Amino acid sequence: MSATTRIAGTRPQATSGPLRRLAAHTLRILLVVFFASPIIFMAVSSLKPDRQIFTDLGTLKAFLPAGDVSLDNYRGVFDRVPAVRFLLNSILISAITVAAGLVINSLAAFALSRMRWPARKAILSAIIATLIVPFETVALPLVWWVNKLPWLTANGFQLVLTEGWLDTYRVQILPFVANAFSIYLFHQYFSSIPTELDEAARIDGAGFFTIYRRVVLPLSGPAIATVAILTFLPAWNSYLWPLMVVQSEGLRPVMVGIQYFFQLNVAWGQIMAYATMITIPVLALFLAFQRSFISSIAATGVKG
Structure with missing residues (x-):
């Protein structure tokens, strides 16, 4: 009788497993549709x-390529x-901001996490405070300040x-x-790498x-990918700063170009086409x- 009770008691659990997975997948699909819409x-x-x-x-046709569809907006x-x-x-x-940022920020994080010197924790706290x-x-x-800084230029x-x-x-x-945030991410990830590797390398004369x-x-691939993404996004989406410091049209980035479409007659189809073009690289x-991005964020979140 007890065996029968145990077997009967396991049936709801066996059937609830697929239902739970179905509900979880349905929720994920709805979230994807919501954020991708x-x-x-x-x-x-x-x-x-x-x-x-x-x-x-106001209709589903807004999300469907139906009707008068063409590439005229892109040509425009x-x-x-x-x-x-x-x-x-x-x-x-x-590209230059990402490449230079990976080198500079990783070197700073390495000095703060793997080297022992006075006031390094205070300096790290000051860096984080700037956020x-x-x-x-x-x-x-x-x-x-940038208007006063010197620079060497070639004249012949x-x-x-x-x-x-x-x-x-x-x-x-x-x-x-x-x-500061890139330094913090590198610092947290570098701190998770065993220091015994450093000691073994020093024994070999490194x-x-x-x-x-x-x-x-070589052990910090996820952190490098994460910092690259988080550095690329603000560099690509920069609008206020170029608007303040750049006057020449030939030096302007893509975000400043959006204001061109609001001059004279506003062409919403062309605005959507331009926005689509500048979203694809991101x-x-x-x-x-x-x-790598997800694994790095997860690793950073569980470290002190």
């Missing part, structure tokens, strides 16, 4: 004329703004010392190479830079490094 609407609307975009609003983007130039500028600025300061509060003082075969970084590529890159380059960095980067 703006992107789907943007991509679909980029194929429609303005009249049809407003006609389809290139006729209205120098989109290729803006894209190349943003790719250049973002609470919004960029808008330092934007105007930063403009003043001579190097001439000039003053001011405004209206250049460097003013869009160098102020954002060092990043210095700190060799340990950094051959021991710590999605491609995240999809390429999503596993």
